[in-house]
Amino acid sequence: MSAPAPARTGAARVLARCDELAAVSASPHGIERTHLTPEHARADELAAGWMGRAGLGTRRDAAGNLWGRLEGREPGLPALVLGSHLDTVADAGRYDGVLGVLSAVEVAERLRGRAGQLPFALEVVAFSDEEGTRFATALTGSRAVAGQWDEDWWERADADGVTVREAALAFGLEPARVGEAARRPEELVGYLELHIEQGPHLEAADRALGVVTSIAGARRFTGRVTGEARHAGGTPYPRRRDALVAAAEVVLAVERLAVELGGIATVGRLQAFPGGVNVVPGLVELTLDVRAEHDALRDELVERIARHGERTCRARGTAFELVETHAAPGVTCEPALSASIAAGIAAATGDAAPPRLWSRAGHDAMALAAITPVAMLFVRCEDGISHAPGEAVTAADVAAGVDALEAAVLDVAARRAAPPRP
Ligand code: HGY
Ligand code: MN
Ligand code: MN
Numbered sequence: 001m002s003a004p005a006p007a008r009t010g011a012a013r014v015l016a017r018c019d020e021l022a023a024v025s026a027s028p029h030g031i032e033r034t035h036l037t038p039e040h041a042r043a044d045e046l047a048a049g050w051m052g053r054a055g056l057g058t059r060r061d062a063a064g065n066l067w068g069r070l071e072g073r074e075p076g077l078p079a080l081v082l083g084s085h086l087d088t089v090a091d092a093g094r095y096d097g098v099l100g101v102l103s104a105v106e107v108a109e110r111l112r113g114r115a116g117q118l119p120f121a122l123e124v125v126a127f128s129d130e131e132g133t134r135f136a137t138a139l140t141g142s143r144a145v146a147g148q149w150d151e152d153w154w155e156r157a158d159a160d161g162v163t164v165r166e167a168a169l170a171f172g173l174e175p176a177r178v179g180e181a182a183r184r185p186e187e188l189v190g191y192l193e194l195h196i197e198q199g200p201h202l203e204a205a206d207r208a209l210g211v212v213t214s215i216a217g218a219r220r221f222t223g224r225v226t227g228e229a230r231h232a233g234g235t236p237y238p239r240r241r242d243a244l245v246a247a248a249e250v251v252l253a254v255e256r257l258a259v260e261l262g263g264i265a266t267v268g269r270l271q272a273f274p275g276g277v278n279v280v281p282g283l284v285e286l287t288l289d290v291r292a293e294h295d296a297l298r299d300e301l302v303e304r305i306a307r308h309g310e311r312t313c314r315a316r317g318t319a320f321e322l323v324e325t326h327a328a329p330g331v332t333c334e335p336a337l338s339a340s341i342a343a344g345i346a347a348a349t350g351d352a353a354p355p356r357l358w359s360r361a362g363h364d365a366m367a368l369a370a371i372t373p374v375a376m377l378f379v380r381c382e383d384g385i386s387h388a389p390g391e392a393v394t395a396a397d398v399a400a401g402v403d404a405l406e407a408a409v410l411d412v413a414a415r416r417a418a419p420p421r422p
Contacts, residue, residue, distance in 0.1 A: 010106045011399035017102045020046060021086065022094040030091040030389055034134035035141075036064060036167035043086045047101060047126050054109035056124060063144030063181035064128035064173055070108055072118040080189040080412055081372075082107060082405065083125035085141070085364055089133050093391020099379065099398070100194045101126045107406045119416045120189045122409065127364045134158045134167075138220070138326045142367035147182035188372040190337050190412065191365060194405050195376060196393060198361045200384030208397040209345045209404055210355040211338055212376035215366050216264075217295055217330040219302055221288040223309070225250065227318040229274055229282025241317035244272045244281035250309045250320065254288065257308060263292035263301040264360060288322065293358055295330045331366045334373035340415065341375045344408030349400050361386070377404060 024042045026032045033039040044066045048058045056068030066086075069079065084100025104124040111122060125145075132138030135156040143149060154165040154175060165175050197203075202210050227243035251267045258265035266289045272281040288305070292298035306322055313320035345354040357378065365374040379401040382392035 035129035079121040085127040085130035142364035144181040198386035202380035217328040220326040247284040337375035340411040344404040347407035348403035
C-alpha cells in the first residue's frame with residue numbers, strides 16, 4: 001500500500017464539524033439524535049450553515065431531509081448527489097452517517113470554483129431517518145426521496161406514543177405533501193455515499209479506503225414469546241411456561257443458525273414481563289435483525305429462525321410470534337460509478353487496486369438505488385467499531401476519503417464529458 005495522503009485542512013474541518021454535531025444530543029451521557037426531534041432540527045441548522053458557506057443553496061424537503069445544491073455549467077442540470085444521514089442510534093458514535101455528509105460538504109466547497117465546468121449539478125443531502133431509532137422505521141428519509149413513502153409509517157409511534165404524523169407536524173412538515181420529497185430519475189445522475197466501514201475488513205487489509213460492491217438488505221422483526229406469569233416460588237417446574245427461558249433458547253439458536261448458514265442475525269433488545277423478581281416471566285418481547293450477502297440466504301435464515309423458534313417455544317408450553325417491521329432488498333452498486341470510486345481512491349492514495357467489499361450495514365444508498373445508480377466508498381474505522389461511542393477514524397484516512405470522493409466526482413464528470421464509445 002502507498003503512503004497515506006497528507007491530511008489537508010479539509011479533513012481537520014470535517015473532523016471538527018463531526019465533533020460539533022456530536023454535541024447535539026438528546027442525552028447528556030452520549031450521542032442520540034433521532035428523527036423529527038429538536039436535535040434533528042439543530043443538526044440540520046448547523047449543516048445548512050456549512051452548506052451555505054460552501055456555496056450551496058439549501059432546502060428542506062417534505063420528508064425532513066436537508067439538501068444543498070451547486071449548479072453546474074448551466075442551471076437546472078441533472079444532479080450528482082453526495083450524502084449520507086445525520087440521525088443516530090442510541091449512544092452512538094460520531095461518524096456513522098455524519099462523516100459522509102460532512103465529507104460531501106467539503107467536496108462541494110472544493111469544487112465550488114470549478115462548478116461552472118461540471119456537466120451536472122452537485123447536490124449534498126443529509127438524510128433524516130436512516131437508523132429508524134425513534135419509530136422502528138428505517139431509511140424513511142431516503143425512501144421518501146425514492147418515491148417509496150409508506151402511508152402506514154404515519155401511525156408508527158415512538159416510546160412515548162407520539163406518532164410520525166404528530167412529530168412531523170410539530171417539526172413543521174406537512175404530511176399531505178410528503179410525495180413532493182420524491183425525486184425523478186431524470187433529475188439525477190447518480191448517488192455517491194462515503195461512510196465508515198463499521199467493520200474490521202479494511203483495517204485487517206491495512207488499507208484506508210475500499211469500494212463497496214453491494215449492500216446487504218436487512219429484515220427486522222419484533223418477536224413475542226407468550227407463556228404464563230405465575231408465582232416464582234409456588235409453581236413447580238413441570239407447571240411452568242416460562243417465556244424468558246424459552247426466549248433464551250431462541251436467542252442462542254439465532255446465533256447458532258446464523259453461523260451455520262453464513263448469515264448475520266442479532267437479538268438487540270429483550271424485555272421480560274411483568275419483570276418481578278418473584279414472578280415467572282409470562283411474556284418476552286424482543287427484536288430480531290437478519291442480514292446476509294444475498295437476500296435468498298437471508299430469507300432462508302429468517303425461515304429457519306422462525307421454524308426453530310416455534311418448535312422450541314412450543315416444547316416449553318409457550319408461543320412464538322414474529323412480526324416484520326422493516327425489509328430492504330440488498331442492492332448492487334453500479335459498476336461505472338463504482339469504477340469512478342476506485343479511480344478516486346487511486347488518485348487520492350495511489351492504491352490502484354483498492355479492496356472491494358460488501359456492506360454488512362444498511363445505507364441510504366439502498367433506497368436511492370430504486371431511482372438512480374449508486375456507489376459507495378468506505379473509510380477504515382478503528383477496530384471496526386460502530387453503533388457505539390468508540391467509533392474512531394484517523395485524520396489521514398478522512399483526508400484520503402475526502403480527496404477520493406472529490407476525485408470520484410471529477411471522474412464521473414470526465415466520463416460524462418467524454419464522447420460515447422463507438
Ligand atoms: O443498521 C444498519 O445497518 C445501519 O447502520 N443503519
Ligand atoms: Mn448506523
Ligand atoms: Mn450509517
